[in-house]
Amino acid sequence: MKRQLILEDGTVFVGKAFGAAAETTGEVVFNTGMTGYQEILSDPSYCGQIVTLTYPLIGNYGINRDDFESISPAIHGLIVKELAEVASNWRSEESLHDLLEAKGIPGMSGIDTRKLTRLIRTHGTLKGRLCGMEVDVNQTVQELQQSELPKNQVAMVSTKDPYHAPGRGKRVVLVDYGAKHGILQELIHRNCDVIVVPYNTTAEEVLRLGPDGVLLSNGPGNPEDVPEGIEMIRGLLGRVPLFGICLGHQLFALACGATTSKLTFGHRGSNHPVREIATNKIDITAQNHGFTVDRESLMNTELNVTHEAVNDGTVEGLEHKTYPAFSVQYHPEASPGPEDANELFDRFMTMMATNLKTDILA
Template sequence: MTKTGFVILEDGHILEGKSFGAEKKAFGEVVFNTSMSGYQEVLSDPSYCGQIVTMTYPLMGNYGVNRDDFESLDPAIHGLIVKEQAQQPSNWRSEGSLSELLASRGIPGLYDVDTRQLTKIIRKHGAMKGMMATGIERKDIPQYLEQIRSTSLTTDQVAQVSTKNAFHCPGTKDRIVLIDYGCKAGILRELTDRHCDVRVVPYDTHAEDILKLRPDGVLLSNGPGNPKHVPQAVETVRALVGQVPLFGICLGHQLFALACGADTHKLTFGHRGANHPVKDLQTNKIMMTSQNHGYAVARDSLKQTPLEVTQLAVNDGTVEGLKHKEAPAFSVQYHPEASPGPFDSQAHFDQFLAMIEEHQNRKTSHYTPNFQVSKGEKDYATIS
């Protein structure tokens, strides 16, 4: 029997729905995502750690779920809110329903919620603390509301979702150290598809330990939460700038900005969806991008830094791309690997590898080596 559930927001708004997935209470920051599809990638994106996500598109679960579309094996999302959930999905790739997936991972869901009203509340008042609760009566809601208001949101999301142990994805070309702040599988896929030799390390790995791996480049991954909550990551990035080519994505973009002396701020309701237009200031071209972040780089704070703005959001003018004026380093606020979303910006991975090659050519142009190394070959014997 389907149980009635409630979405309770800290400002006192209450919306009613019906339970699916795991039947349990959930607390977190209530946000919304405008993607029309890709719900499996959304709920398995580590950047949603600590959040309850509302999908604005009415129907979710219609094509089921499968083992290939996970962005992480252990979803960190706290809850999912939809208008309608398909109980009988239809797709040749489907291996189960959305409800079955949520139940198997202990994630609560609510459907038959007025998601349009909920989204309008968040747009007007901003993302806020909230709770999903089933099996309670309306008369009990005031005590839960008090609990919501007195409970703080978690600040250790990066530590929760980052890998605990370094691991290696062998490849034959450039050696990339990927710092995992909550990395999506799509980023690793884009690197391995380009035959990169990837070393994934935890978020708190020190710069000197990263440099001991002799990377050709370092990629700063996406991740959840406020970039100022991981000051050790900022120090690591600061120590790496100028030492090795860098590419930052999403949270990595914000950490890169902080490391170079800029500032970040919280957005009212964030950018979450697969249809965000971004303008490249060098080409004047518009890209459609996939985004998921609640914080942004403060544009005014860039004036006294060695950073240059390369891209801006069309909708609200926020900073979407940066590059260092002297060091080989750049970053983007959105997800060039998409998952879900458009592929307009996938070329940034090629840009990163081209930057690495240019950096290597500059280093070797000042001397003539007394040995030859064939293209793609690496001296792995010296790597720990």
Template structure:
């Protein structure tokens, strides 16, 4: 079935539809990863977006039960150069077409994804619509101009109720802003006793769970739209060790008095080099974000920049000067991507141990 992708600037791409036969509007973005399309399409941080994959062949190893980063995908559409009709892998259970049919998500293949990527890089992310070939371009452009993208993406993808993921180790409260399962998996691998809570959980409710540490997850959208989380972070900062990833990093910065801004086309892919300013070492990282912390807004805060992006110099890591709290803009859990930064989960647990040791020594000196 013929489909078309129409961008708000008037660009039109005609290709072959796959998946659902529905139409869909979203913010069109691109991801440069060469593999990991299943993790990408199930990443809640893409909520409300139409995702373009720059790698030319997608779907060749199919869809399996193990590589999802969420149970229900939140993307509004998928754009590829070529979608494999006959995937080949021992774990394969469904093709891309079958999976998107089941999830009622439209896809389009056979278009020039290089040209589309160049348009986005030149003009920034654009609203777009995947629709049937019969739709008139003028009518679609009118709809795109009238469409306001939603600002409640975190609410859409966050868990509605708290739930445990038990372990025998440190208790970590994981605040779900659109959490990838890879984050939970890394904590479980370290035997953490994890309690996952909704995005709008208050500081008082979190502290009542007696956590040894708090983790702020990734998630979609503009961090300034999640005002409840900013207030919560202010309420727990200094009372419990804290580690933030991606959106959690941006929310932490806002809570500490810094500012954020929308990037032209963002960082989305699995090969972004990041420099650790303390060691000078460069790690390849997995990234997915459209907002960044403004560098000049750090000056009047109690924050230090710990990591920067090699490609554009944007801030990739922060730590608090007074409290046990640090964050990174990239994804140390990968899924997909390199695991160079996986050690940050161990660093978080070590920070908890250090804080507990310091508290124990202080209590002992008071008793003496």
């Protein structure tokens, strides 16, 4: 069965349908990772987006129970060059097609993903619709041009109620803006006592939980659409150690007086080099974001730039000049991707321990 992708600029791609027999609309983006499609499609940061995978063969190792980054994938659609019909891996439990069909997510294969990627790189991300061949193209283009992308993605993917992942170590409050399971796993691996809270939890509610530290998670969309997070972070600065990842990094910057802006096509993949300014050390990182912190806006803030992207010079890491707080734009938990930056979780652990000693001495 055929399916088409209609973009807001009038471009149409026709391919083969797989996954759910459904129609979907979203922001069309691309990811350059060679592996990790299961983690990508289950990453809550892709809420509202139709993801194009640039690696040509997808689905060849199937789907397993261990590599999900969320229970309910929030991705709106998946586009690949070639879909493997046979999965070959000892962990595989079902095919990519079967998973997408069960989760109500449409997919499309058999198009020139290189052409689509070049189009996005040239003109920026575009609104698009995956739909059947009977749909009127001109009418759809008009609807896409007149529509607005959703602004409530964080509310859609964040947990609705707090929950506890008990441990005997440091107590960490993980603010869920769309947190990947990989972040929680890294904290549990370090024996942290983790309490996961919704995105709109107040600073007072967080402090009442008695945290040794607060981790601001990744998540989808524009950070300016999460004013609750900005206000909460301002209420926590200087009172408890903070560590921000991806959207959490952007919210941390906004709370400290910086600004953010949208990138042309974003950073999405597991092969992005990042330079630590103090040491010139290069980490290859996993990234998934469409917005960035404006470097110029940091001039009059209490933030220092600690990391920058090698490819385009954008801000990749920040630290507060006075308070125990830092953030990175990339994903130190990987999932998928290289684990070069995993040590940042150990830095957070050290920061919490140091802050606890300081409090005791005071």
